[in-house]
Amino acid sequence: MFPMRPPHSTKGLTMTIARKLQDYIDGVGIAYETVPHHRTATTSQSAQAAHVPGSRLAKSVLIHDETGYTLAVVPSTHQVELSLLQSVMNRRLGLASEDEVSSLFADCEVGAVPPVGSAYNVPMLLDESLNDAADVYFEGGDHRTLVHMSGPNFRNLMKDAQVARFSRPS
Numbered sequence: 001m002f003p004m005r006p007p008h009s010t011k012g013l014t015m016t017i018a019r020k021l022q023d024y025i026d027g028v029g030i031a032y033e034t035v036p037h038h039r040t041a042t043t044s045q046s047a048q049a050a051h052v053p054g055s056r057l058a059k060s061v062l063i064h065d066e067t068g069y070t071l072a073v074v075p076s077t078h079q080v081e082l083s084l085l086q087s088v089m090n091r092r093l094g095l096a097s098e099d100e101v102s103s104l105f106a107d108c109e110v111g112a113v114p115p116v117g118s119a120y121n122v123p124m125l126l127d128e129s130l131n132d133a134a135d136v137y138f139e140g141g142d143h144r145t146l147v148h149m150s151g152p153n154f155r156n157l158m159k160d161a162q163v164a165r166f167s168r169p170s
Helices: 019-028 043-050 082-089 098-104 151-157
Strands: 033-036 057-065 068-075 078-080 124-127 135-139 145-150 162-164 167-169
Touching: 019 151, 043 057, 043 135, 057 082, 057 098, 068 078, 082 124, 135 151, 145 151
Parallel strands: 057 135, 068 124, 124 162
Antiparallel strands: 033 145, 057 068, 078 167, 135 145
């Protein structure tokens, strides 16, 4: 278990989390730390590289409909069930393209979008399987750094998210 540190502790390493994310988390005063790892291509690989359980690594999936975008947040060990999500939101949904992701999350690498939609003015949906986690990790905006915080701090960051069941284990 990593000790919780004040906002933006990096254990002496160069911070590589996205600026909007860092500014948002620091602005709400939530303690976190960064966990560096070798470059990876997927959240599952990030969990392995950082030696953290995939069930506690939150991944983000950007979805869209005629009203705009929503960030669906699930454990890295799960897949979004689009049909369940459409039932929860009561409308037809689709996955956003890489271009759409890049334009909304301009300071992040594609595939490393943090789940904190509030930092980017994007509504969030949190899968209930993450709602009771003791601690949570998530991509910090690149493929080399995870953000780690306590479960209560993560839930505080996600306080504006709708919580529902819309994923299944991969």
